[in-house]
Amino acid sequence: MKHYENLTGLFLNRLEQHRESLKNVEPRELYDPENYILGIGGKRLRPLLVLIACDLFNGLPECALDSAMCVELFHNFSLVHDDILDEAPLRRSQATVHSKWNTNIAILSGDVMLVKAFRLLEKYPDPEFKQLAKLFSQTAIEVCEGQQLDMNFENQTSVSAEDYLNMITRKTAVLLGCSLQMGAINSGAAKKDQENIYEFGRHLGIAFQLLDDLLDAYGNTSEFGKVSGGDIVANKKTYLLIKALETGNEWQQAELKRLMQLGKEHAEEKIKGVKNLYNDLNISNICRQKADEHTQIAINHLATIAADETKKNNLKQFAAGLLNRTL
Amino acid sequence: MKHYENLTGLFLNRLEQHRESLKNVEPRELYDPENYILGIGGKRLRPLLVLIACDLFNGLPECALDSAMCVELFHNFSLVHDDILDEAPLRRSQATVHSKWNTNIAILSGDVMLVKAFRLLEKYPDPEFKQLAKLFSQTAIEVCEGQQLDMNFENQTSVSAEDYLNMITRKTAVLLGCSLQMGAINSGAAKKDQENIYEFGRHLGIAFQLLDDLLDAYGNTSEFGKVSGGDIVANKKTYLLIKALETGNEWQQAELKRLMQLGKEHAEEKIKGVKNLYNDLNISNICRQKADEHTQIAINHLATIAADETKKNNLKQFAAGLLNRTL
Numbered sequence: 001m002k003h004y005e006n007l008t009g010l011f012l013n014r015l016e017q018h019r020e021s022l023k024n025v026e027p028r029e030l031y032d033p034e035n036y037i038l039g040i041g042g043k044r045l046r047p048l049l050v051l052i053a054c055d056l057f058n059g060l061p062e063c064a065l066d067s068a069m070c071v072e073l074f075h076n077f078s079l080v081h082d083d084i085l086d087e088a089p090l091r092r093s094q095a096t097v098h099s100k101w102n103t104n105i106a107i108l109s110g111d112v113m114l115v116k117a118f119r120l121l122e123k124y125p126d127p128e129f130k131q132l133a134k135l136f137s138q139t140a141i142e143v144c145e146g147q148q149l150d151m152n153f154e155n156q157t158s159v160s161a162e163d164y165l166n167m168i169t170r171k172t173a174v175l176l177g178c179s180l181q182m183g184a185i186n187s188g189a190a191k192k193d194q195e196n197i198y199e200f201g202r203h204l205g206i207a208f209q210l211l212d213d214l215l216d217a218y219g220n221t222s223e224f225g226k227v228s229g230g231d232i233v234a235n236k237k238t239y240l241l242i243k244a245l246e247t248g249n250e251w252q253q254a255e256l257k258r259l260m261q262l263g264k265e266h267a268e269e270k271i272k273g274v275k276n277l278y279n280d281l282n283i284s285n286i287c288r289q290k291a292d293e294h295t296q297i298a299i300n301h302l303a304t305i306a307a308d309e310t311k312k313n314n315l316k317q318f319a320a321g322l323l324n325r326t327l
Numbered sequence: 328m329k330h331y332e333n334l335t336g337l338f339l340n341r342l343e344q345h346r347e348s349l350k351n352v353e354p355r356e357l358y359d360p361e362n363y364i365l366g367i368g369g370k371r372l373r374p375l376l377v378l379i380a381c382d383l384f385n386g387l388p389e390c391a392l393d394s395a396m397c398v399e400l401f402h403n404f405s406l407v408h409d410d411i412l413d414e415a416p417l418r419r420s421q422a423t424v425h426s427k428w429n430t431n432i433a434i435l436s437g438d439v440m441l442v443k444a445f446r447l448l449e450k451y452p453d454p455e456f457k458q459l460a461k462l463f464s465q466t467a468i469e470v471c472e473g474q475q476l477d478m479n480f481e482n483q484t485s486v487s488a489e490d491y492l493n494m495i496t497r498k499t500a501v502l503l504g505c506s507l508q509m510g511a512i513n514s515g516a517a518k519k520d521q522e523n524i525y526e527f528g529r530h531l532g533i534a535f536q537l538l539d540d541l542l543d544a545y546g547n548t549s550e551f552g553k554v555s556g557g558d559i560v561a562n563k564k565t566y567l568l569i570k571a572l573e574t575g576n577e578w579q580q581a582e583l584k585r586l587m588q589l590g591k592e593h594a595e596e597k598i599k600g601v602k603n604l605y606n607d608l609n610i611s612n613i614c615r616q617k618a619d620e621h622t623q624i625a626i627n628h629l630a631t632i633a634a635d636e637t638k639k640n641n642l643k644q645f646a647a648g649l650l651n652r653t654l
Contacts, residue, residue: 001508026472027472027475027476027479030471030472030475030478050511052624081434081435081438084430084431084434084437085431085434087600103411104411104412104478107408107411107412107434108408108412108471108474108475108478110438111408111437111438111441111471112468112471112472114438114442115441115464115467115468115471118445118460118465119461119464119465119468122457122461122464123459126454126455126456126457127454129453129457129460130449130456130457131458133445133449133456133460134446134449136345137442137443137445137446137449139441142444142448144357144435144438144439144442145353145354145357145439148354148432148435149354151355151356151431151435152354152356175650194348213348226359259463290650300577310434
């Protein structure tokens with residue numbers, strides 16, 4: 001992580017410059033929410049990936065700052081609209097845009113953020129602009145599709161592991177691949193290297209999301225800022241639940257379904273019961289194995305890239321940090 | 328209008344092709360609404376303007392079909408999101424997307440339509456793509472700003488005529504200018520001609536919206552599909568109301584404010600009273616004069632364009648038809 005402190009600092013400056021530029025623009029109802037959501041924090045993972053990839057292929061990270069701002073703004077657009085869809089009152093312990101202002105303002109300011117994300121790419125020369133815009137548009141659509149699939153799962157009685165992996169690929173993973181590829185484009189990397197760094201990011205994203213599901217059930221409240229077991233209480237169709245429903249015997253499936261009917265007032269019993277079943281079925285290992293599979297594919301893609309070995313190793317260590325394991 | 332029947336036919340084919348392409352794409356919840364909203368009709372004015380401008384500058388209209396589809400898709404995106412904001416149950420006597428499906432689907436399918444509008448421009452060569460994308464993004468943001476300003480007016484006690492003209496310019500007029508300029512770009516028109524055709528469309532759009540305000544108060548129900556006086560009942564801050572509040576004497580202003588307090592159950596009294604005041608203050612003439620002013624500016628811009636006189640005259644007659652007057 002320490003290798004990338006300079007890159008993070010570089011992006012945070014660019015972000016402040018962007019937020020500063022919003023201060024005197026009318027109508028305020030459209031630009032205050034943009035300023036607000038960009039200001040409530042976040043790991044800034046996606047813009048950092050843009051800069052890391054640009055540096056990996058020996059580009060000047062400064063040249064990738066507008067791409068970095070583009071993916072961060074897009075990510076924040078998706079948070080604003082998703083929070084409406086999820087009726088979420090809070091994000092990072094702060095009011096969401098639709099609860100601080102209202103749904104109409106959240107819709108419209110989100111729309112503007114989406115268009116402005118595109119505009120950030122306009123500073124690049126024509127051919128580079130088109131490469132970036134095509135990749136970005138394709139990704140933006142996949143992210144929306146992922147969000148829709150996730151919503152659909154709520155009303156589906158059965159979701160396959162394959163459907164689930166397809167959903168998280170679109171909703172989460174492709175934007176990580178896109179961020180890395182945008183940085184690669186900015187550095188003028190070869191097409192083959194662009195594809196490999198994209199796939200590295202995509203598979204890393206899948207592994208990351210699988211481990212995130214695991215964390216929700218087994219993680220530590222204080223460390224991750226989430227109440228452990230939230231997905232279980234909400235019957236969220238995570239990889240864990242899907243695999244438990246798939247691999248459990250008749251009795252275990254019936255017990256799981258009974259537990260899923262329990263209301264929020266029985267949260268503690270529900271979490272305990274479901275986790276007991278997960279333990280009996282070795283679900284955490286199954287999930288970890290699937291994450292390892294995608295981590296390994298990611299690593300293989302990184303290995304084939306023609307770039308400085310030290311830089312590649314730094315990126316590998318960074319990925320290990322994200323996945324909270326050694327690589 | 329008859330001059331442009333071929334162009335309209337050309338676009339309608341392209342539109343059907345687009346709708347056909349949506350039929351086997353998943354998730355259905357994202358693409359059925361797009362297919363639906365594109366299918367409930369409309370004048371297809373914006374795509375027609377793209378093709379007209381392309382033809383005016385001796386481009387092949389076929390080359391402008393993707394730009395035409397882009398502006399039509401964007402226009403429909405804005406309808407889907409605006410109908411949520413306005414809580415409108417119907418559009419062209421059909422259920423709006425958020426009432427037929429739900430608000431979440433309307434938000435997300437709208438988002439995808441916005442991104443897909445951009446993608447339609449990707450088929451153009453790099454420099455043309457960038458010119459189109461820049462113009463389109465700038466316009467998209469202005470349209471969102473116009474919608475926000477319009478919403479703000481609902482809660483403002485006083486709106487100036489200048490504020491109002493600024494709002495309709497963004498919400499309605501710039502997209503007409505943009506459509507024409509996109510066709511001009513597709514035909515390879517000179518920058519100066521591009522600017523003039525944009526300004527022609529923008530001022531035509533302002534005139535059109537002013538006359539639309541007039542129609543709402545004085546139009547014929549059967550002809551325009553709107554209940555006459557709807558804006559009056561809703562206290563909508565149209566040019567007519569703004570000018571009446573601005574030019575009325577103390578008594579007239581007080582009477583207007585009294586009428587504005589009347590609920591929907593007194594719609595008839597309200598419409599009659601407000602229109603009496605409009606008549607006393609000669610408001611319809613003031614509005615018509617302002618529309619004429621912008622029409623004249625539009626015509627002047629058209630006159631300076633270096634293009635075939637017959638084609639220019641056809642466009643002038645088309646504009647006259649839109650404004651329901653002779654030019």
